[in-house]
Amino acid sequence: MTGDNAFAELMHEYVGECLPLAEQAADGFLEVERRWNAGQQADDLAPRLKGVVHTVKGNSAMMGLSAAAEVAHATEDLFAALLADPSQREPAALDLLLDGANLLIELVRSATSGKGDAARVTAWVQGVRAQLAGQAPAAMTAPGASSRSSGPEAAVDTVRVDFRRLDALQEIVGEAIIAQSRLRDIQRRMVSHLGFTEESAELDASINAVEKTTQKLEDAVMATRLVSLSGVFGRFARLVRDAAQSSGKQVRLETSGGDTRLDKAIVDRLGEPLVHLITNAVVHGVEREEVRLGRGKTAEAVIRLAAAPVSDGVILTVSDDGGGLDADRIAERARALGLEVNSTAPDAIYPLIFVPGLSTVEAVSSLAGRGVGLDVVASSLHAMGGSITVESAPGRGTRFILRVPVTLAVVRTLLFEVSDERYAIPLAHVVETLRVEDGDIHEINHRGVVLWRGELLPVVDGAALVGAGAIAGEAARKYTVVVHAGTRRRGVLVDRLIGHRSVVAKGLDPALGHTRLVSGTTIMGDGRVTCILDAQRLVDPLPGHTATVLT
Amino acid sequence: MSTSLTFLVVDDSKLHHQMYELVFSRGSLAGSTILHAYNGREGYTLLQAHPELTAVFLDLNMPEMNGLEFLAQRRADGMQLHVPVVMVTTEDSPDDERRGREAGAWEYLRKPFQPVDIERTVARVRQSSVHG
Numbered sequence: 001m002t003g004d005n006a007f008a009e010l011m012h013e014y015v016g017e018c019l020p021l022a023e024q025a026a027d028g029f030l031e032v033e034r035r036w037n038a039g040q041q042a043d044d045l046a047p048r049l050k051g052v053v054h055t056v057k058g059n060s061a062m063m064g065l066s067a068a069a070e071v072a073h074a075t076e077d078l079f080a081a082l083l084a085d086p087s088q089r090e091p092a093a094l095d096l097l098l099d100g101a102n103l104l105i106e107l108v109r110s111a112t113s114g115k116g117d118a119a120r121v122t123a124w125v126q127g128v129r130a131q132l133a134g135q136a137p138a139a140m141t142a143p144g145a146s147s148r149s150s151g152p153e154a155a156v157d158t159v160r161v162d163f164r165r166l167d168a169l170q171e172i173v174g175e176a177i178i179a180q181s182r183l184r185d186i187q188r189r190m191v192s193h194l195g196f197t198e199e200s201a202e203l204d205a206s207i208n209a210v211e212k213t214t215q216k217l218e219d220a221v222m223a224t225r226l227v228s229l230s231g232v233f234g235r236f237a238r239l240v241r242d243a244a245q246s247s248g249k250q251v252r253l254e255t256s257g258g259d260t261r262l263d264k265a266i267v268d269r270l271g272e273p274l275v276h277l278i279t280n281a282v283v284h285g286v287e288r289e290e291v292r293l294g295r296g297k298t299a300e301a302v303i304r305l306a307a308a309p310v311s312d313g314v315i316l317t318v319s320d321d322g323g324g325l326d327a328d329r330i331a332e333r334a335r336a337l338g339l340e341v342n343s344t345a346p347d348a349i350y351p352l353i354f355v356p357g358l359s360t361v362e363a364v365s366s367l368a369g370r371g372v373g374l375d376v377v378a379s380s381l382h383a384m385g386g387s388i389t390v391e392s393a394p395g396r397g398t399r400f401i402l403r404v405p406v407t408l409a410v411v412r413t414l415l416f417e418v419s420d421e422r423y424a425i426p427l428a429h430v431v432e433t434l435r436v437e438d439g440d441i442h443e444i445n446h447r448g449v450v451l452w453r454g455e456l457l458p459v460v461d462g463a464a465l466v467g468a469g470a471i472a473g474e475a476a477r478k479y480t481v482v483v484h485a486g487t488r489r490r491g492v493l494v495d496r497l498i499g500h501r502s503v504v505a506k507g508l509d510p511a512l513g514h515t516r517l518v519s520g521t522t523i524m525g526d527g528r529v530t531c532i533l534d535a536q537r538l539v540d541p542l543p544g545h546t547a548t549v550l551t
Numbered sequence: 552m553s554t555s556l557t558f559l560v561v562d563d564s565k566l567h568h569q570m571y572e573l574v575f576s577r578g579s580l581a582g583s584t585i586l587h588a589y590n591g592r593e594g595y596t597l598l599q600a601h602p603e604l605t606a607v608f609l610d611l612n613m614p615e616m617n618g619l620e621f622l623a624q625r626r627a628d629g630m631q632l633h634v635p636v637v638m639v640t641t642e643d644s645p646d647d648e649r650r651g652r653e654a655g656a657w658e659y660l661r662k663p664f665q666p667v668d669i670e671r672t673v674a675r676v677r678q679s680s681v682h683g
Contacts, residue, residue, distance in 0.1 A: 006666045010569050017566045054612055058641050059566050061663035069663075 005064035011112050014063050018108045021052045023234050023258075025075070026101035028052070030237050033094045034252060034300075036086075046083055050076065056104060067121045068107040074128040075100035081132055093131050098238070099124055105234055113160065163264060166225055170410075173218050174504035177410065178523055180214055181501055183207050185526050218410055218502070225265070225407070229307050229316075230258040232271050236278055236305060243282040250289060250300040251282050257307035260314055263407040269384050270316070270404065273377045277318040277400050278303060280374075285398055286322035295395060297321065313386070313406050313428075319399035325350050325392040333358055350390050354378040385505065385519055387536050403536070411505050411522075413532065415498040416481060418462035422530045423494075424503055424522060429535030431482040431489065433497055441493075450480060450491055457482065459491035488539040505532055556583040556673070557603055561594030561621065562610040562639070571608065574666040580673060591616025595624060598631055606676045607636045608660065608669075611647050622654035635676035639664075 007014075028049045032042040057072035078097055082088055103124055106117070187203050194200065233255050244251035262270075286292075286301035293299055304319045327346035334341050334352045343349065352358055356375040381388045386404035405411075413424035414433070434452065441448050441459060449456040459480055477493035484490075503522035519534035560571045568587050575583040586601065588594035592615045598607065611618040618638060625632070638656035640647045648659050657679065658672050 007570050007573065010566060010573070013566050013569050017564060051612055051614075054641070055564055058662045059564060061641075062566070062570065064663070 007063055011063065014059055014065075015108060015111055018056045018059050018068075018111075019105065020230065020259075021056050022101065022104040022108050023230055025049060025052050025056070026098065026105060026234065027237055027255075029079075029094075029097050029101050030241060030253075033098065036089050036094070038300075043083070046079075049079065053079070053104075056108070060108070063111070065107065065111055067118065068104060068111065070125060071100055071104050071107060071121060074125050075104065077132060078128050088131075096124070096127055096131055098241075100128065102238065109231070161224075166221070167265070169221050170225070173214070173221050174410065176214050176217070177502050177504055180207070180210055181503075181524065182526065183210070185524075215502075222263070222407055222410075225263045226261040227264045227267050228259050228261050229267060229270075232267055232274065233258040233305060233307075235271070236274070239275065239278060240282055240303060243279055247283050248288065249282065249286060251286060251303060252300055253278075253303050253305065255305045260307040260309055261406075262314055262404065266384055266404055266407070269380060270402075273380050273388075273402070274305070274316070274318065276373065276377050278305065281318060281320040281322070281398070285320040291323075309406075310403075313404050316402040316404065317399055318402070319397060321397040324394040324396055324398055325353065325390070326394075330358070346392070346394075350392055353390065354388065382519075387534075410502055411532065412500065412502050413522075414481065415501050415524075415530070416462070416479070416494040417496040417498060418477070418494045420495075421463075422498065422524070422528065423462070423533055424501065424530050425481065425483065425492075425533045425538075426535055427500060429483050429485050429538075431484050434480045434482065434491075435478060436480050436493065448493075452480075452482065452491070457489060457491045459493055462492045462494045483535050483538050485536040485539045490539045492538065503530075503532065556580065556605040557586065557601065558583055558673075559586045559588065559594060559597055559601065559604050559607040561588045561591060561607065561613070561618070563589050563613045564610070565589075567610070567639075571669070574669045578666065579670055590614055591618065591621040591624075595621055595630075598625065598634065602631055602634070604631070604634045606673060607634060608639055609636050609656070610639045611641075611651065619650060619654050622651065622656060626655050635679065637672055637676065 028045055032045055032049070035042040035045075053072050053076050057069050057076065060066075060068035060072060075097065078093070078100065082093060082097065103121065107121070184207055187200060187207055190203070191200050236255065237253050240251055240253040281303045282301075286303070287295070287297075289299045292301065302321050304317070306319075307314055307316045325346075327349040330352050331341045331344075331349050334349075334355065337355070337357055339352070339355065339358075341349065341352070353374050354377075356379075358375070378388050381402060381404065384404060386402060388403075389401045390398065391401065392398040411424075412427040414427050414430050415422060415424050417423075434450070436450065440450050442450070444456070448459045448461075450459050451457075457480075461477065462481075477495055479494050479497055480491040481494055481497075482489060482491050501524075503524070505520040505522055517534050517537050518531045519537075520532045521529050522532055524530050558571070558575060560568055562568060562571075568585075568589075571585060574580060575585050583605075586597050586604075588597050590613050591609075594607070594609065595616065598604070609618045609621060616624070622636065622638075624630070625636075632655075635657040636655065637658040637660050638648070638651035639660045639662065640651065641662050651659065658676055660668060660672050
């Protein structure tokens with residue numbers, strides 16, 4: 001129908017401009033619904049919302065996307081009618097309004113693919129017409145034979161690529177990086193055997209050039225894989241609304257940072273854990289209205305979903321203003337499972353909710369409702385090289401903090417050697433490296449510390465950490481790698497610093513029997529498998545014992 | 552076209568700017584210069600500085616200063632009244648068109664438009680500015 005639209009080559013810009021607008025409309029209508037249900041005015045939101053939908057309508061029409069234009073148009077009419085006549089603001093009409101915005105999101109999103117549910121559009125438009133004509137909205141079933149094919153079908157100047165091809169491309173980049181580090185390795189050995197020669201200098205320059213090109217290639221491939229979180233975030237407003245309705249609570253979702261961009265592979269894997277955490281927050285995290293009022297809280301609970309980029313990835317938080325976790329019950333439940341719970345500090349007990357088996361379905365009620373399958377959430381985050389932690393304040397709420405890398409594949413690392421073993425640590429977690437001399441390491445409470453930038457930095461022996469079996473005093477390590485993650489810092493004592501390397505992270509090889517401090521492995525230039533250390537766990541307080549102190 | 556044409560596009564939608572860019576880079580209008588403004592206020596500043604404009608394409612709904620406010624200001628200041636202004640409206644708003652004409656718009660362009668509509672509109676306003 002519109003396959004030869006003159007502006008088809010701008011389809012990407014259309015989606016880029018209209019998707020956020022459609023999402024703003026969906027969020028805006030939810031807020032309008034919330035206010036109307038609470039007996040408040042929403043007129044101040046109307047001009048902006050009208051403008052947003054109007055722009056989507058105009059742009060969709062320009063692009064020949066008649067279904068999206070039609071839905072936007074009917075949404076405008078419906079919204080205008082509801083604004084003008086409060087008696088029409090019944091649940092079915094508000095549902096229609098929200099459905100309209102969500103339908104618009106889908107139509108805009110599928111504009112480049114040409115897929116559109118024409119029958120759903122027709123059914124929804126009929127529902128709106130019926131509503132506007134003062135009749136009860138028709139049932140939202142799709143009519144059997146819709147003769148009009150109003151799905152967006154404009155041709156685009158964009159190539160659709162199977163995501164697996166981008167995966168394959170990234171694999172190839174990974175192989176190039178490995179081959180290039182092999183070259184670098186050989187060049188260094190040449191220099192150390194033969195000294196500097198004109199040839200080795202030329203080789204060095206060529207490898208530099210290859211490294212720059214590979215870096216550009218890696219960045220370019222990465223850029224094709226980045227998508228914003230807004231698509232995932234967009235699903236949650238409705239999820240919260242529906243979950244709240246069915247559990248008889250008033251809950252508002254606030255989101256921020258939806259424009260944060262991540263590798264599609266990670267965004268895809270984040271959906272499920274987030275659905276889990278958010279549903280849990282609505283169903284179990286926040287209290288019923290009467291309980292909230294009794295505690296002096298607002299009747300309406302707030303769940304916040306936020307994303308923000310940090311140096312080594314993205315931090316997402318899911319927080320609620322509910323009752324918080326019950327440390328006593330968690331400890332009780334953990335003991336019932338045969339776990340040893342030594343600490344009484346709530347902060348030490350909360351993380352137990354991620355232990356497999358602790359948060360099973362039958363435990364729901366006994367755990368103040370928290371944690372159906374939180375171990376599953378935690379393990380899916382670990383599988384993508386991320387982590388999850390929890391904070392809670394009794395009576396005030398709970399916050400889950402998720403850290404995820406921007407990409408799954410390439411990590412910039414610092415390579416070092418300890419007890420003749422090589423390890424890599426993500427560079428984003430390295431503050432600096434220090435030379436340590438005899439006497440620099442002091443012992444306080446049986447723990448090693450060094451004086452660093454005027455503060456006492458706890459240090460641990462690298463070999464002891466990774467279970468390589470170092471013996472105190474066996475070798476005085478020469479360097480400290482200062483590692484930070486979150487708010488904690490720790491020095492790791494190592495023998496030799498090898499340098500910076502971009503490495504291709506592979507999963508763990510079970511045959512190698514890693515400790516919990518290893519997040520993955522990589523193959524180095526010389527073919528050796530090297531462990532990548534998990535910085536977050538490296539700085540976590542050590543349970544029970546501390547590493548051997550070398551003096 | 553031998554003479555070089557200059558157009559001012561005032562629209563808050565980036566997509567529309569790209570559409571004009573496309574149209575003015577091809578066919579009979581190829582080689583035209585385009586000035587871009589993303590709200591009425593920006594557009595008005597550019598209008599003040601460019602008496603040589605062939606035409607202004609003015610969107611109606613914009614933040615800051617909308618299309619009608621732009622026209623009212625222009626009339627009040629007597630600013631570049633010789634420059635034709637084309638009001639860009641959505642197909643279903645005849646009222647806006649009437650108000651636009653009263654405020655001093657010369658022509659209308661209705662969304663959705665095609666490149667040929669812009670070409671025709673440009674031909675019309677050039678004719679009227681020559682004879683008018």
